[in-house]
Amino acid sequence: MFGIEILGMGSYSPSLCVTNDDMAKIVETNDEWITTRTGIKSRRLANGEPTWEMGLKAAEEAVKNADIDPLDIGLVIDTTITNDFFTPSVACVIQDRVGASNAAAYDLNAACSGFVYAVDAAKRYLQTDPDMKYVLVVANETLSRVTDYSDRSTCVLFGDGAAAAVIGRSEKLFTSFIGADGSGAHFLYAKSHKVNHPLRTEEDSMDKGEFAAGTTYLVQDGKEVYKFATKALPMAAQKAAEKINLDISTVDWFIPHQANIRIIETAAKNLGVSMDKFIVNIANHGNTSSASIPIALSEAIADGKVKKGDRLCLVGFGAGLTMGCVILDY
DSSP: OOEEEEEEEEEEOOSEEEEHHHHTTTSSOOHHHHHHHHOOSEEEEOSSOOHHHHHHHHHHHHHHHHTOOGGGEEEEEEOOSSOSOSSSOHHHHHHHHTTOTTOEEEEOOOGGGHHHHHHHHHHHHHHHOTTOOEEEEEEEEEGGGSOOTTOTTTTTTBOEEEEEEEEEEESSOEEEEEEEOGGGGGGEEOOOOOOOOTTOOSOOGGGSGGGOSOSSSOEEOHHHHHHHHHHHHHHHHHHHHHHTTOOGGGOSEEEEOOSOHHHHHHHHHHHTOOGGGBOOOHHHHOBOGGGHHHHHHHHHHHTTSSOTTOEEEEEEEETTTEEEEEEEEO
C-alpha cells in the first residue's frame, strides 16, 4: 500500500482576539445570538501580518517539528484564497523564506477544502516522482481582507490564521476523495478588484446575473451553503472510506472544516458518529477557510489529544462548491 505520513505540523494564530462582544460594537448582534447559531465565541484577526508571513511562521514550525532539512522539500503547495499579490504565488514567497530552494511551488484555490485537496495532491506527487522527498503544504488565510464588516450575517463567522504540514512517503493507510459542484459557485464568492480601463467600452458582465451582488467582499447564501455542507461532509467521508472498503467506525478522530457547529453536528449524525470523535475548535477561531482543518489538527497534536497511530479523517467543504476527504493514519 502506498500512503503518506504527516511528519510535522505547525500553526499560527494572530494575537488580535476579537470576541462576540467586540463584534456587537460594530454590528447589531450579541454573544448569545452568535454562539447559539454558529458555536463561535471569538476569532483571531491579522493585525498587520500579511498572509504569506502567517503561513511562513506555520511552515517554519512544521519543518522544525518534522526535523528535516528544508533543502529536501521538493514541492510547496499553498492553499490560500487571500493572496497578498495577484502574482507571485504565496507558495513562492514561502519557498524562499523557509529555505526550500530546491522546491517547486504553486498556490491551490479550493477555498475551505484547500488543505484536503493539497494533501491529496501531495500524495500523488510523492507516488509518481521518486526524486521528491517531502511536500510542504501551507494553509494561510486573511479572511478579514474580504469580509464585509457591515454585514451582520457574515462578518461574525470569519477569522484569520495559518497552519502547515510536512508530508512524506509511508506504507501507512491512506484514502481520499475530492469533488466539486460548480453549479453552486454563486452561493459563496468574492469578486476580484474591478478596474476602470480607459480603452474598454462594454459594461462588465460580472455585474449581471448570478454574480451581480457584492464588490470584493464575500457574498454567501447561508441556507444553500448549509444544505450543501451537511450533505457534502458525510458523503465525502463515506466515498473516501468506500475506496478501500474501510469501516468508518475505525476512524479515531474526525477533523472537519470549522464553519458552523450546527453543520458539524448534523454531519456527525448523518455519519452515525458520536461528536466525542470530532475535533472542534471553532469557538476560539471561527471559520479560517482552508486553514481551519490543519489549525484544529495542529492544536490537537500539540495538546496530546491526537497521538501517533491514530486514524484521522480530514473532511471539508468550501466555495466552488468543493468537497474533500482524506483518511490516513497519523
